[in-house]
Amino acid sequence: MTRSSGGLDRDLDLQRALSAVTSAEPLVNSVTNEVTVNDVANITLHWGGLPVMSDDEREVGDMVSIASGCLLNMGTVSETGEETMLTAGRAAGENDVPLVVDPVGVGATPTRSRVADRLVTELDVDVLNGNYGEISALAGADAEVRGVESVGEYAEIAATAVACARETGSVVVASGETDIVATEELAYEVHAGHEMMGTVVGTGCMLGVTLATFAAAIDDPLEAALAGTMAYGLAGELAADGVFGEYHGPASYRVAFLDAVAGLANGTAAERSDDPLPDLADRIERIEIEVQP
Ligand SMILES: Nc1ncnc2c1ncn2[C@@H]1O[C@H](COP(=O)(O)OP(=O)(O)O)[C@@H](O)[C@H]1O
Numbered sequence: 001m002t003r004s005s006g007g008l009d010r011d012l013d014l015q016r017a018l019s020a021v022t023s024a025e026p027l028v029n030s031v032t033n034e035v036t037v038n039d040v041a042n043i044t045l046h047w048g049g050l051p052v053m054s055d056d057e058r059e060v061g062d063m064v065s066i067a068s069g070c071l072l073n074m075g076t077v078s079e080t081g082e083e084t085m086l087t088a089g090r091a092a093g094e095n096d097v098p099l100v101v102d103p104v105g106v107g108a109t110p111t112r113s114r115v116a117d118r119l120v121t122e123l124d125v126d127v128l129n130g131n132y133g134e135i136s137a138l139a140g141a142d143a144e145v146r147g148v149e150s151v152g153e154y155a156e157i158a159a160t161a162v163a164c165a166r167e168t169g170s171v172v173v174a175s176g177e178t179d180i181v182a183t184e185e186l187a188y189e190v191h192a193g194h195e196m197m198g199t200v201v202g203t204g205c206m207l208g209v210t211l212a213t214f215a216a217a218i219d220d221p222l223e224a225a226l227a228g229t230m231a232y233g234l235a236g237e238l239a240a241d242g243v244f245g246e247y248h249g250p251a252s253y254r255v256a257f258l259d260a261v262a263g264l265a266n267g268t269a270a271e272r273s274d275d276p277l278p279d280l281a282d283r284i285e286r287i288e289i290e291v292q293p
Pocket residue numbers: 130131132148149150175176177178179192193194195196197198202203204205207232233
């Protein structure tokens with residue numbers, strides 16, 4: 001892999017993206033796991049979307065057909081859940097509803113790898129989001145996913161994310177200390193977030209529905225992924241800086257983080273912090289990747 005970095009080669013405006021979401025107020029259906037479902041619903045609302053968690057085989061196709069975005073999160077996928085996610089994903093494809101898939105825990109067990117493979121091969125996925133280990137496992141690269149956590153080193157994660165984008169035709173968001181947003185052509189490093197985000201269960205799931213909510217309001221999936229990933233990491237920083245209240249550990253940090261998301265969407269972040277929105281050219285770096293064919 002050859003790597004050369006360059007500036008942000010796109011006109012990306014974070015306030016414009018945030019306003020697109022709040023003005024669209026998109027209905028977003030999440031078929032997701034019961035571990036973090038409430039946080040996934042709440043953060044959808046905090047961004048300005050309308051959450052619904054329809055996951056019954058008899059209804060989910062109808063609900064997705066009237067939604068503007070759809071998330072499939074396989075965190076606790078059951079046998080029925082597998083078929084329901086495919087029903088929801090097919091309805092998204094038939095109704096041109098942007099589809100985000102979070103292949104939680106792919107690579108940890110043969111079952112998760114099989115289900116994830118079905119989702120990415122049988123559905124038209126606009127954005128795939130997972131941690132470094134999950135995206136590496138999906139791309140067939142060396143990966144260690146312990147349960148749902150990514151462990152190990154991933155020095156080539158940008159090239160792996162591009163390879164995954166090439167294989168799936170999706171925009172790929174590989175989350176970690178530095179988030180990678182990749183297409184079949186290139187990758188962007190998004191320098192945002194805070195280590196406290198890694199201490200809260202659900203921050204990957206909430207990133208997934210953030211991407212679905214932004215993709216529901218912004219036509220270009222790459223722009224939606226870059227803006228959503230950046231806004232999400234920014235909320236993590238504002239919370240860590242105490243802008244939305246003092247925290248004393250992961251539990252109180254989680255509350256401050258949710259308040260920071262709402263504050264970015266409703267404008268109160270600007271009242272609480274001198275300059276809440278950074279110049280994206282300083283935070284997003286384009287990485288040219290020469291991936292071996
Ligand atoms: N050490 C870190 N520094 C900055 N941001 C982080 C860190 N760890 C996690 N994050 C952020 O937390 C969110 C969830 O990422 P991650 O923990 O990789 O997902 P998952 O919970 O699915 O494993 C992402 O937005 C990511 O950028």
